[in-house]
Amino acid sequence: MDPTNKVAVITGASRGLGAGLAERFLERGLRVAACARRRPALADDESRLLTRAADVTDTDAMAQLCTAAVERFGRVDLWINNAGLLAPIGPLRDNDPGAFALHMQVNVVGVFNGSRAFIRHLHARGGDGVLLNISSGAARNAYAGWSAYCAGKAALDRMSEAIALEEADSGLRVHAVAPGIIDTDMQTMIRSSTPEQFPRVQKFLDLKTKGAFSSPPFVADRLLELAFDPSAADTPVLTSLPLEHV
Ligand code: NAP
Numbered sequence: 001m002d003p004t005n006k007v008a009v010i011t012g013a014s015r016g017l018g019a020g021l022a023e024r025f026l027e028r029g030l031r032v033a034a035c036a037r038r039r040p041a042l043a044d045d046e047s048r049l050l051t052r053a054a055d056v057t058d059t060d061a062m063a064q065l066c067t068a069a070v071e072r073f074g075r076v077d078l079w080i081n082n083a084g085l086l087a088p089i090g091p092l093r094d095n096d097p098g099a100f101a102l103h104m105q106v107n108v109v110g111v112f113n114g115s116r117a118f119i120r121h122l123h124a125r126g127g128d129g130v131l132l133n134i135s136s137g138a139a140r141n142a143y144a145g146w147s148a149y150c151a152g153k154a155a156l157d158r159m160s161e162a163i164a165l166e167e168a169d170s171g172l173r174v175h176a177v178a179p180g181i182i183d184t185d186m187q188t189m190i191r192s193s194t195p196e197q198f199p200r201v202q203k204f205l206d207l208k209t210k211g212a213f214s215s216p217p218f219v220a221d222r223l224l225e226l227a228f229d230p231s232a233a234d235t236p237v238l239t240s241l242p243l244e245h246v
Contacts, residue, residue: 001229004029007073009065011056011114012083013040016184017134020216021080021223022049028224033069033076035061036083046072056083056110066117075125078227079118081111082134084152086186090197092147100148107152108159115163119172128171130227133160135176137240145198157238164237173233175226178240180214181207214244 008025012018014036022034026044034040035054042051050072054061069076085106088099111133122129138146139153160176167174181187191208193201207213222241226232 001225003224003228005031006077006228007031007033007069007075008078008080009033009069009076009114009118010035010080010082011054011062011110012036013042013051014038016186017179017182017216017219018080018082020182021082021220024217024220025224027217028220030078030224031073033065033072035065056081056113057105059113059116062110062113062117063120066121070121070125076118076121076129078130078132079114080132080134080223081114081156083110084134084186086146086149086189088148089145089189089193091145095148103148103152104155107149108155111156111159115159115174119163119167119170122167122170122172126171128173131160131163131172131174132223132227133174133176135160135178135238137178139176139178140238143198143200145193145200161237173227174237175235176238177223177226179219179223180241180243181212182216182219183208183213187213212243212245214241218244 008030010018010022013022013034022032022042025032031048033050035052037055039053040051052065054065085103088095118131133156135156136153138150139157142150157176160174163174190204195201
């Protein structure tokens, strides 16, 4: 498996997992187009890196990101819908309706917008491509205090399965990937929850004490294997990465 010169688009790449994926992909020789609401502060040669301030909730901005990547690099091989929110946390009865609606805009409509842009590019150019939608264990198990996050990630999972059926003959492979636990701003927000808001908060405080997180480079390498190693071709649509420390 040699990912050199493959072209990847990563959303939500200004910090956290997305920024770590972009850095590692560049180290591994990929060309990268990275976006977030705040333009990612990544540095590399223009022939290998394109950065944009773009909001995943904006359909046109995602189409323009795809077009810009194709104009700069000639094609897109891998699209990673990574941008995501955790808030609102706490019992649904206390959630702000506007915060819940924004969550769905980013975590569900944002994935729709990115997926749509990439799939339309694949149909226009022909050939293969890989779509990775960053999911969570919260898609597959319900957790008190995370109704928005559980619902949004479950929607991402089922959207990915529907896309796989629609695109079965088009050369697209799609996976909804639970990446493990990575120590990002999102984890800081989880640890700052009260037990009343999020009854499982102690588990995440314990994880911090043990330092038992997967690192972004580890996750990046597993995602590249999933995308480009021929032995991964039969991986189910819904999948989870191994943990770096077990
Ligand atoms: P994070 O530290 O909060 O970073 C989120 C990223 O998404 C930031 O770059 C943010 O940048 C961007 N973003 C947020 N809203 C956006 C929007 N509307 N348009 C474009 N970009 C937007 O989160 P993370 O922990 O890295 O999480 C990344 C992904 O992994 C998420 O989908 C999360 O659900 C998933 N995940 C994380 C963990 C974990 O342990 N960290 C575990 C399971 C799944 P701006 O604020 O500049 O827009």
